[in-house]
Amino acid sequence: MRILLLGYGKMGKTIEQIAISRNHTAPFKIDLENYSSLTSITKDQVDVAIEFTQPESAYNNVKYCIEQGIPVVCGTTGWLEKKKELEELCRKNGSAFFYASNFSVGVNLFFHLNKLLAKIMNPFPEYEVSMEEIHHKQKLDAPSGTAITLAEGIIDATPKINSWVNQPTKEKSLLGITSKRLDAVPGTHTVYYNSPVDTIEITHTAHSREGFAKGAVVAAEWLVGKKGVFGMDDMLKISY
Numbered sequence: 001m002r003i004l005l006l007g008y009g010k011m012g013k014t015i016e017q018i019a020i021s022r023n024h025t026a027p028f029k030i031d032l033e034n035y036s037s038l039t040s041i042t043k044d045q046v047d048v049a050i051e052f053t054q055p056e057s058a059y060n061n062v063k064y065c066i067e068q069g070i071p072v073v074c075g076t077t078g079w080l081e082k083k084k085e086l087e088e089l090c091r092k093n094g095s096a097f098f099y100a101s102n103f104s105v106g107v108n109l110f111f112h113l114n115k116l117l118a119k120i121m122n123p124f125p126e127y128e129v130s131m132e133e134i135h136h137k138q139k140l141d142a143p144s145g146t147a148i149t150l151a152e153g154i155i156d157a158t159p160k161i162n163s164w165v166n167q168p169t170k171e172k173s174l175l176g177i178t179s180k181r182l183d184a185v186p187g188t189h190t191v192y193y194n195s196p197v198d199t200i201e202i203t204h205t206a207h208s209r210e211g212f213a214k215g216a217v218v219a220a221e222w223l224v225g226k227k228g229v230f231g232m233d234d235m236l237k238i239s240y
């Protein structure tokens with residue numbers, strides 16, 4: 001595949017390495033410096049776009065790809081209030097759009113474990129649920145997109161909780177998410193169920209960015225030739 005890399009930072013560079021190792025090419029790499037050249041790229045020149053930039057730019061980048069009919073895989077977090085609009089545009093235009101807050105297979109298994117655990121914990125009100133996410137200091141958004149997906153899984157399965165807040169809370173109808181920023185951490189997410197006598201916790205720890213990057217390249221391979229709006233559950237078809 002000829003890949004248009006939108007964003008050539010920590011993720012863009014890791015994605016390029018994985019793509020080359022899978023016999024793909026990345027003839028176009030767009031970052032802040034050459035951003036204006038994006039509008040000259042058309043669907044005849046690339047097979048797919050992979051977008052990992054920043055919250056302020058993801059919407060315009062994905063919109064451009066959808067309008068041009070370039071299948072687009074996007075992992076940028078922190079802009080999701082506008083995602084539904086682009087999903088509608090994609091369906092209307094007959095284009096292809098794949099989004100995931102986290103492309104690693106391990107995290108997507110962890111999403112299912114999180115939902116299952118939330119269901120199991122429901123009849124036991126003595127346990128209070130909370131979450132912690134830790135990332136490197138360059139991360140622009142908080143809480144992480146992955147933490148928001150985990151929170152949505154818990155909220156769906158837990159009638160007494162109706163929303164999340166990005167701080168610890170004692171309010172029983174809220175799920176508190178604590179965000180920590182430490183040097184060089186690729187991404188660690190923990191869900192805690194605390195009772196007066198014990199704690200149950202599940203953690204996913206990324207050891208590098210490789211799992212995210214490989215997932216994005218595999219998603220791009222899977223997306224080419226399809227039309228519609230997709231996510232990791234469509235591709236992985238996890239069953240249990």
Ligand SMILES: NC(=O)C1=CN([C@@H]2O[C@H](COP(=O)(O)OP(=O)(O)OC[C@H]3O[C@@H](n4cnc5c(N)ncnc54)[C@H](OP(=O)(O)O)[C@@H]3O)[C@@H](O)[C@H]2O)C=CC1
Binds near residue numbers: 052055074078101
């Ligand atoms: N879904 C997932 O699995 C994962 C998602 N992410 C998310 O991906 C995003 C990128 O992360 P990361 O690579 O670590 O961030 P970096 O800051 O390392 O890289 C961002 C890149 O985007 C470029 N950029 C900024 N604005 C634009 C624009 N308007 N058009 C094109 N490129 C632009 C920057 O350019 P310049 O270098 O010139 O500043 C830089 O190359 C974040 O939102 C992060 O949360 C990260 C890991 C996994």
Ligand SMILES: O=C(O)C1=N[C@H](C(=O)O)C[C@H](O)C1
Binds near residue numbers: 102147186
């Ligand atoms: O910014 C990052 O680095 C990451 N962002 C994603 C998120 O916000 O969940 C995925 C991963 O945790 C790394």
